[in-house]
Amino acid sequence: MTAVTATSVPRVRASRVQGSLQRGRRWALVLSYVFLVIFAVFFLIPPYYMIVTSLKSNAEVAHLSSNPWLLSQGFTFEHFRTLLKETDFLIYFKNTAIVTVCVVVITMVVSVLAAFSLGRMKFWGSGILATGIFLTYLVPDTLLFIPLFQIVRGLGLLNSYWAMVLVYPTLTVPFCTWIMIGYFSSIPKELDEAAMIDGANHMQMLTRIFIPVALPGIIAATIFCFTVSWAAFVYPMAFLYSSDQLVLTVGTVTSLIRADVYQWGMLMAGALLAAAPPLIIYAFLMDYYIAGLTAGATKG
Amino acid sequence: MVDVTHPLRSAAAPAAPAAKTGLNRLMRRRSSVAFLMCLPLIVIITSLVIYPAGYSMFLSTLNKAQTKFVGLDNFRFLLKRDVFLMVVWQSAIFAITAVLFKALIGLVTAHLVNNLPAKGQRKWRGMLLVPWVIPLALSTLSWWWLFDPTHSAFNYVIEAFGGEPIAWLGNPYWARFSVILVNVWYGAPFFLIMYLAALKSVPEQLYEAAKIDGANAWQQFIHVTLPMMRNIIAITVLFSLIVTFANFDIVQIMTAGGPRNMTHVFATYAFLLGIRSGDIPLGASVSLFMFPILAISAVFILRGVRKRGREIG
Structure with a gap:
């Protein structure tokens, strides 16, 4: 930066340099905004188009010459009504909610316990285990769904959403444990020493000190877990098929598409409602969401 | 047991009595x-x-009925089939192109957001991350509708400018383009967030030192930003490579592998053979082909993450 010095002659020169710098900066800023708007349009086209289509009448959607990007004939909530009244959408919603809540609870209990133990207490092999957890996080669901299909079938859980409660933790537990290890290790050692001296046992240390102090991390992990289970697609696509067991992602994509006629207005209304819970959580807890996202590569 | 009502009390409590059992x-x-x-x-x-x-x-070593051990026959069978070789090829094109563009767009947008005054950054960041937040299966559905053969909203714009409509998902090459486009759309915000976090962690003094040495913006980027971010870029790219190689949702929903099997990737082909056609051993063999690329990436990611962990603290 240009330094504004005390003497008068250099100050004149400095301000001139500063002026051109400011002009340069303003140009850079304007250009930044221009390009950001272009990228934002690209990123927001699909959600925008979802909303527009879901509010159009069937006639307008089918009409070829009307502008698909605009609502030119007013809007209607007809599609939302059909979706909720005449389809199994609410069943999918309920199934997804049950599965997600169960998976979040299981994941958080398992990973907080494990992260506390791995990050703080150490035992024989704990270092290797922590590395192993990170590696299992990198194993994708598309590598596991075929053997898991066999296993789920063997357990008699094929075409039951409870199978999702069983298999989704493979998507959530490793990452949540990994980021919780990071959060727990960042808590100063003095805290647990103080608790030790007061005679707290390990469980009390966890519930009274570590969980309250690492609450931001726990919220971030919970949000991650929620969005992953809400959006999971490979496992339900492979393991579920009847309408009363489907979850939102698969139900909307496969089951709402009836016969040969795509009811795009209703499909988009369904996609919109199905995407709403993660979007709402994101809107309110964005900072936690982002903290969880970036923690995987920086902590541990 | 001992008194635990004030676990943080600093005065030392009497030591716990010896355990009984x-x-x-x-x-x-x-x-x-x-x-x-x-x-x-x-x-x-x-x-x-x-x-x-x-x-x-x-x-993967069994026959279709899972009654007989066949050794490596499934792999041998796959490697002789043209369709499978195309799947390998398409998976590589899909993953490499998509990751490249995601990384580029992420880097550019992260810099653009970082240029803004601090007050507005949050709003833009929040808006640009939306594609990552919508469940992929659902956003892919809306992309499918955008690419619809008769009602494509993109074709409406193209025709309004006097162009020829494009068969986005009907023509195999355009279909390949479309699935990659959707993947870039979905994944670029993740890169943006990772890079933005990394940009914030570059110490300001380094830029000041570079400016004193007379470095312009581009030189600062090459000699300060890139070296400082090298590790996080490597981690993000490798991580994204794994996720993209293993991607299922986009191709399954938009093309289900077609036209002429030209958009199949490992995951969708494994799904087709293993679940749809019921040949579980063959499907398992297809998905196992992902293993080498995953293992190699995983080793490097782990190295990078450890290094970054040490750098930060």
């Missing part, structure tokens, strides 16, 4: 408690990740 003593031993706390995790990972991974290798 053997179980009690075991419970008080630090390492056994630690192990017990890890047990649920170990059970989940062993039974739902490690066991299925091994089981998958076993399955």
Whole structure:
């Protein structure tokens, strides 16, 4: 930066340099905004188009010459009504909610316990285990769904959403444990020493000190877990098929598409409602969401 | 037991009385408690990740009815089929192109957002991350509708400018373009967030030193920003490479592998053979082809993450 010095002659020169710098900066800023708007349009086209289509009448959607990007004939909530009244959408919603809540609870209990133990207490092999957890996080669901299909079938859980409660933790537990290890290790050692001296046992240390102090991390992990289970697609696509067991992602994509006629207005209304819970959580807890996202590569 | 109502009280409480029973003593031993706390995790990972991974290798050596051991015949069979070779090729094109563009767009947008005054950054960041937040299956559905053969909203714009409509998902090459486009759209915001976090962690003094040495913006980028971000870029790219190679949602929903099997990737082809056609061993073999690329990336990611962990603290 240009330094504004005390003497008068250099100050004149400095301000001139500063002026051109400011002009340069303003140009850079304007250009930044221009390009950001272009990228934002690209990123927001699909959600925008979802909303527009879901509010159009069937006639307008089918009409070829009307502008698909605009609502030119007013809007209607007809599609939302059909979706909720005449389809199994609410069943999918309920199934997804049950599965997600169960998976979040299981994941958080398992990973907080494990992260506390791995990050703080150490035992024989704990270092290797922590590395192993990170590696299992990198194993994708598309590598596991075929053997898991066999296993789920063997357990008699094929075409039951409870199978999702069983298999989704493979998507959530490793990452949540990994980021919780990071959060727990960042808590100063003095805290647990103080608790030790007061005679707290390990469980009390966890519930009274570590969980309250690492609450931001726990919220971030919970949000991650929620969005992953809400959006999971490979496992339900492979393991579920009847309408009363489907979850939102698969139900909307496969089951709402009836016969040969795509009811795009209703499909988009369904996609919109199905995407709403993660979007709402994101809107309110964005900072936690982002903290969880970036923690995987920086902590541990 | 001892008084625990004030666990943070700094005055030392009297030491706990000696444990009475053997179980009690075991419970008080630090390492056994630690192990017990890890047990649920170990059970989940062993039974739902490690066991299925091994089981998958076993399955891939069986015949379709799973009655006979056939050794490597499934792999040999696959490697002789043109469709499978195309799947390998398409997976590579899909993953490499998509990751390249995601990384580029992420880097550019991260810099643009970082240029803005601090007040507005939050708003823009929040808006640009939306594609990552919408469940991929659902956003892909809306992309499918955008690419609809008769009602494509993109074709409406193209025709309004006097162009020829494009068969986005009907023409195999455009279909390949479309699935990659959707993947870039979905993944670029993740890169943006990672890079933005990394940009914030570059010490300001380094830029000041570079400016004093007379470096312009581009030179600052090459000599300060890039070296400082090298590690995080490597981690993000490798991570994204794994996720993209393993991607299923986009191709399955938009093209289901067609036209002429030209958009199939490993995951969708494994799904087609293993679940749809019921040849589980063959499907398992297809998905196992992902393993080498995943293993190599994983090793490098781990190295990068460890290094970054040390750099930060």
